[in-house]
Amino acid sequence: LESSLPSLINKALTAPSGLSLDPVSAPRRAGYLQDLNSALGGISDLSNQILGVRAEVDSQIASQVTKANGFIKQIFDLNASISRSQVNGQSDPTLLDQRADAVRQLSDILAIRTYDQPDGTLHVVTADGAALVTETRVQLNYSAAGTSAAGVVYDPIKAVRIDTNTGQPAGSVQNFDAHASQGSLRGLLTMRDADLPSLLKQLGELGAAFADQLNSVHADSVSVPPPNTLIGRNTGLLAGDAAGFSGQTTLAVVDSAGKLVHRIDINFTGGTYAVDGAAAAAFSGTSVGAIVSGINGALGGAGSATFTNGKLTIAVSNPANGVGFMQPATGGSSRAGRSFSQFFGLNDIVTGFRPSFFATGVSASDSHGFPGGTVDFIVRGPNGEIAKSLSYTLTSGETFSDIVNELNNTSTGLGTSMTFALDSAGRLSAAPTAAYAGYQLQVKGDGTDRGGTGVSLSSFFGLGQAPQIEQARGLGVNTRLLQNPSQLALARLDISPTTVVGDLVATPGDGRGALALADITNSVVGFNAAGGLSAMASTIGDYSSLILASASSKAASVDQLSVAASSVKNEVESRRSSVEGVNLDEELSNMMVYQQAYGAAARIVTVAQQLFDVLLNM
Numbered sequence: 017l018e019s020s021l022p023s024l025i026n027k028a029l030t031a032p033s034g035l036s037l038d039p040v041s042a043p044r045r046a047g048y049l050q051d052l053n054s055a056l057g058g059i060s061d062l063s064n065q066i067l068g069v070r071a072e073v074d075s076q077i078a079s080q081v082t083k084a085n086g087f088i089k090q091i092f093d094l095n096a097s098i099s100r101s102q103v104n105g106q107s108d109p110t111l112l113d114q115r116a117d118a119v120r121q122l123s124d125i126l127a128i129r130t131y132d133q134p135d136g137t138l139h140v141v142t143a144d145g146a147a148l149v150t151e152t153r154v155q156l157n158y159s160a161a162g163t164s165a166a167g168v169v170y171d172p173i174k175a176v177r178i179d180t181n182t183g184q185p186a187g188s189v190q191n192f193d194a195h196a197s198q199g200s201l202r203g204l205l206t207m208r209d210a211d212l213p214s215l216l217k218q219l220g221e222l223g224a225a226f227a228d229q230l231n232s233v234h235a236d237s238v239s240v241p242p243p244n245t246l247i248g249r250n251t252g253l254l255a256g257d258a259a260g261f262s263g264q265t266t267l268a269v270v271d272s273a274g275k276l277v278h279r280i281d282i283n284f285t286g287g288t289y290a291v292d293g294a295a296a297a298a299f300s301g302t303s304v305g306a307i308v309s310g311i312n313g314a315l316g317g318a319g320s321a322t323f324t325n326g327k328l329t330i331a332v333s334n335p336a337n338g339v340g341f342m343q344p345a346t347g348g349s350s351r352a353g354r355s356f357s358q359f360f361g362l363n364d365i366v367t368g369f370r371p372s373f374f375a376t377g378v379s380a381s382d383s384h385g386f387p388g389g390t391v392d393f394i395v396r397g398p399n400g401e402i403a404k405s406l407s408y409t410l411t412s413g414e415t416f417s418d419i420v421n422e423l424n425n426t427s428t429g430l431g432t433s434m435t436f437a438l439d440s441a442g443r444l445s446a447a448p449t450a451a452y453a454g455y456q457l458q459v460k461g462d463g464t465d466r467g468g469t470g471v472s473l474s475s476f477f478g479l480g481q482a483p484q485i486e487q488a489r490g491l492g493v494n495t496r497l498l499q500n501p502s503q504l505a506l507a508r509l510d511i512s513p514t515t516v517v518g519d520l521v522a523t524p525g526d527g528r529g530a531l532a533l534a535d536i537t538n539s540v541v542g543f544n545a546a547g548g549l550s551a552m553a554s555t556i557g558d559y560s561s562l563i564l565a566s567a568s569s570k571a572a573s574v575d576q577l578s579v580a581a582s583s584v585k586n587e588v589e590s591r592r593s594s595v596e597g598v599n600l601d602e603e604l605s606n607m608m609v610y611q612q613a614y615g616a617a618a619r620i621v622t623v624a625q626q627l628f629d630v631l632l633n634m
Contacts, residue, residue, distance in 0.1 A: 021058050022560045025226070028055035029557060033534035035506060039527040045501040049493050052230075056366060056491035059223045062166075063488040066216055070549035071164040073208045073555075074323070078160040080125050080201045081173060085156055085512040087122035088140070091115055092153040095137040102136040127198035140622055143179050146175070146195040153178050155185065166489065168483030169460045170208065172400055192402030205400055214547030216485040218563045221546040223488035226556050228373055229536045234365035235341065235358035236348075237505035237529030240522045241272045241550070242338025243496070245331040249371060251363030252326045252471030255305030259284065260377040260442075265349035265356045266431045266511055267311065269318050269332050276515060277337055278318040280311060282356070284349055289314055292517055326469035328360040340522070342509035352377035354443040363505060365497060369490035374478035376442035379419035386410045389464030391473055395433045398454040404433050410464060410473065420444070420472075430457075444477035456481065506530040 029046045039043055094115040101108050116271065119130060125517060127143035140149040148154050157174040172191040179186035196202045261284035269278035281290045284307075289294035291314045299310040304323060311330070319332035332339050341357040343349065349356040352375035357363055359377070366372070388410055395404040408423065420438050423446075424431040433452040438444050446457045459480035462472040474480050490581040497504055507526035515521060536556065543559055544553045547564060552559075 019295065020063060021123075021564065022557060023053075024051075024055040024058045026537075026557045026558050027538040028052040032171045032530045036527035036530035036534060039506040039530050040524045042501060045504050045506075049498055049501055049504065052365075053493040053498065056223070056226070056493065059219055059226070059488050060368075063216060063219045063223075063485070066212055066219075067164040067166060067485075069160070070208055070212045070216075073204050073212070074170065075206065077162045077173075077204045078158050080204060081156045081158045084122060084125045084201065087118045087125070088148050088153055088155070090118045091122070091138065091140060092150050093150065094118065097611070098136045107136075123199070125199050125201050127194055127202075142195045143197050144195055146190075146192070151181055157189075165482075166485040167459070167480070169394060169458050170400075172402065191401060194397070197399075207412075209396075209400055210398065213481055213485070215549035215563070215567055217481065218566070219547055220487040220565060221543055221549075222560055223368065223491050224370075224372045224484075225541045225543060225559070227368060227487075227491060229539060229556065230366050230533070231361070231364045231372060232354065232358050233529065233532040233536065234505050235361075236343045236355055236508075237361045237363075237532065238270070238340035238509055238522055239338075239503045239505045240274055240507050240526070242270050242340040242505075242522070242525045243363075243503050244335055244338055245329065246339055246357075246362040248328040249364065249367075250469060250471060251328075251360060251371075251468050252376070252466050252476045253304055254326070254467040254469070255303065255323055256307070256383070257304050257385065258379065258382055259302055259304050259307045259351075260379070261307075261349050261351045261356055261359075263347050263349040264344055266344075266509070267330070267339065268342065268509055268511060269315070269337050270509075270520065270522050271334075272336050272338075274520050274524070276511070276517050276519050276521045277334075278315065278517065279315045279511060279515070282307075282311070282349070283341045284356075291316075291515070293515075295571045300433055307367070307629055326471060328362065328364050328465075330362065340505075340509055342511055352443075364494055365505075367490070367492060367494050368487065370483055372480075372487065374443055374476075374483065376444075376476060378416055378438075378442040380415065380420065380438050382416055384410065384414055384416050385467045386464050386473060387412045387460075387467070389473070391459060391464060391479075392461040393430060394458040394460050395430060395448075395452065395455050396458055397452075403452060403455055404430055406430055411490070416444075444479065446479060447482060460534040506533075 021156070028051045031051045035041070035044050035048055058361075080618075094111055098108070098111050098115065101111065119128070119138070119140065122128060122140070126148075128148065129141050129143060131139040133139060138149070139147075141147050142495060146154075146386065155178050157176065158171070161168050162168055172193045173196070175190045175192040175195075176185040177187040178184070193205060196205060225420050262284050263285060264281065268276060269281040271277050279292055281293075281296075283289065283296065286296070287299050287302060289299065289310055290296040297310075300306045308321050308323040310327065315321060315330075315332075317333060318337070319330065322332045323329075330339055341355070341362070343355055351359045352373070354373070354375070361371075390407050390409045393404075393406045393408060394402055396402055406429065408429070410419065416438055420436050423429045423434070423436045426432050430436075430613045431449075433449055433455060434457055435449055436444060436446050436447045457480060459474045459482065462474045464473045465471070466473070466476055476482060478484060506529040507522055507524070508528040510521050538555060540553045540555060541559070543549070543552050549562065554562065
C-alpha cells in the first residue's frame, strides 16, 4: 500500500482529463469516482494502519517495563544473597553469573551504569543517574492505553521506590520517560511519541490539501441538472457570528434542461443582494444569520435557506429544479481564502472525519461563543516529560482575543512554554517558546461546545495533534455522488449581468469543471509544516512521494543504526567472553599437557616403587 499510494493519487488526479472530453459518459464518471475513492481510501487506510502499529508499540512498551522490573528485582535479590555469602566467607560464582546476566539483559532495555560496593552488592542507575537498584529497588509502572485513537494522550512511565520491609511502594512517584535515554525502551517511546505521529501528521496534511483542492473546484461547479438540495458541513459557526465574507457570488436555481429559473447575485463586500437582475437590496445585518435570512427571503417560493447547528442547507421547492453556485472570474466570495459554497461545504466531493481546513475566518474581537466548559492541555517534551498541565475553563461572553491572552498568561496560562496566536484567517496556532523548543501541545480532554453545535474549542481550531492526524481519516467520495454519479459537478454556470430567467446557463457537454479538476495535478499547493517536513509549496503528487521518501529514509537510517549497535554489542560480548569465558582450544591443549605430565609422573612413581622393592629384597 505504501509504495502504491503515490500512483493511486496520481491516477485519481489525471483521470478528469478524459472526463473533460466526454463529461456526459456515465462509465467515465463512475470510473473517476472509484479511482478518487481508492486514492482517498489509500490515505485513510495507511493512517489507520500506522495508528494500529502505534497501539502495538504501546503494548510493547508495557511489556518492556514488565521485563525491566523483573531484572531489577532479580538484581536486588541476588545482591542480598551475594552479600550474605561474603559475610560468611564464601563466594558463590553462580550467583555472580546470574546477576551479571540480569544486568546484561536490563542494559538491552535501558542505558544503565553499575557500581560495585564493598559488601559485594551492585548498585544500578540509569545513564543520567536515576537509581534503579541501591539499598532499595525501584519499580516501574505502566499500562498500555489499549486504543489506537489519534487523540490518545499516553501516560508517562512511573517510578516508585519499594520498601524492603513491606515490599510495598513507598515515597513519591516520579515520571520516568526522560530517564530512558537509550535501549529498546527508548526506541519504542521515540517510535510511539515522535516517529509515528510525524508520519501521521504528514498524511493528515496530504489528506487535507487533497480534499481542500478537490472541494474548492467542485463547490463552484455544477452537475447538469444540479442537485435539488445542498447540505453543508458543521462549520461550528453560530447565526450571530460575523459573516466575514468579501467579494461576490451567484446562487442560481436551474431547471432540468439547464435553463435559469432564479438567480441571486450576492455582494458580500457591499452587503447587498440582487434578485433576477433587479436593483440590489441590503442585507439586514452582517452576521451569518442575516446573510442566510436574506438568501432565504430572496429565494421566495423557489426554495429555502436554513442554518442550524453550524450547518447551512439550501433547497429548492420544485423537485425538477436544482441549485448551484458560480464564482466570478475575479473578485469571488472569500472567507479565510475559501468561497461561500466551499466554506460551508455545500457541494463537497470529498468528506472526512475532520474538515480539510482550520482557517475559521473569525476575528480576535468576535465573541468566542462558548458558554463555558474546560479544556485540559498538556505541554510535553521530546522525551515524554510533562512540562506543564493546564485545565483551562472558558468564560461566557468573552472574545477570541480573551482566549489567546488567557492561554498566553505566564502565571495562570501556558505562556512560559507556548505562544498562542490568532491570524487573519482565523487560525489559532500554538508554538513552543524558545526555552521549550521541541515541546508540543496535547489536548487530554475537551468538554467545550460552541453554542450547541457540538464543536469543541480544540476541534474548531484544530488544537493538539489529534485533529491534524484525523484529517487523513475517514476520507472518501461523498456518498451522494457514489450513489448517483450524474451529480458529479463537471460544468460551470454561464451567467453574466445580462442573463435573464429562461436563458440556458448549464449544458451537459460543458467540461470546464472537469478541466479544473484535472488542473489540480499541476497546481502548486501550500503545505503547512508537519512531522519534520517544513512548510513548502508542492503539488499533491510530489508531496505524497516526499512523505514516503522521508519515511523510507528514516527507516534506512534506523536500520544502519541497528547494524552499528549490533556490531558494538557483538564486540563487547566478544571482549567479555575473552575475560569471563572459556577458550576450548586453549583448555584442550592444557589438558593434553597435563595428561602427559600425569603420565610421566606416574611412570616415575612406578620406577621408584620398583627400585624400592629391589632394595627391600636385597
